[in-house]
Amino acid sequence: MTEAINKAERNKANYLAAKAAFNEKNISQCIEFYSINHTVKSMPAEKGRHIIQQFFENMHSMWDDLQITVEHAVAEGDWVMGRSIATAIHSKPIMGTTPTNKQVVASFWDLHLFDDEGLIIETWNLIDNAAIMKQVGLLP
Numbered sequence: 001m002t003e004a005i006n007k008a009e010r011n012k013a014n015y016l017a018a019k020a021a022f023n024e025k026n027i028s029q030c031i032e033f034y035s036i037n038h039t040v041k042s043m044p045a046e047k048g049r050h051i052i053q054q055f056f057e058n059m060h061s062m063w064d065d066l067q068i069t070v071e072h073a074v075a076e077g078d079w080v081m082g083r084s085i086a087t088a089i090h091s092k093p094i095m096g097t098t099p100t101n102k103q104v105v106a107s108f109w110d111l112h113l114f115d116d117e118g119l120i121i122e123t124w125n126l127i128d129n130a131a132i133m134k135q136v137g138l139l140p
Contacts, residue, residue, distance in 0.1 A: 040055070
């Protein structure tokens with residue numbers, strides 16, 4: 001039982017460290033927490049750490065001052081689930097909209113499966129796109 005608890009604690013610490021590196025725009029450090037064969041399972045995507053790296057780089061280029069605040073993180077064995085708040089400035093066209101230069105806030109959840117070395121091998125993400133669409137003017 002202690003080994004499973006230690007593994008869960010390690011995985012949660014790695015999850016939080018990856019988020020911290022993302023917030024610092026240190027994508028090379030962030031992706032070190034992901035397996036070479038990482039797979040995003042919440043959308044059709046090829047396997048490979050480079051896919052998540054491109055996603056992170058694109059997020060920072062699309063959204064100014066993007067920051068993730070982890071509100072809750074729960075770890076059990078090889079799994080870590082987080083509920084976070086993302087904040088950013090809408091300073092570039094998003095979804096075909098003119099920038100409002102206002103702060104956009106959205107909740108998202110992510111679930112990660114870790115391997116025995118403490119690297120993320122699979123990821124599922126769910127973001128409140130309706131909240132984003134409303135804040136950038138696409139929904140009333």
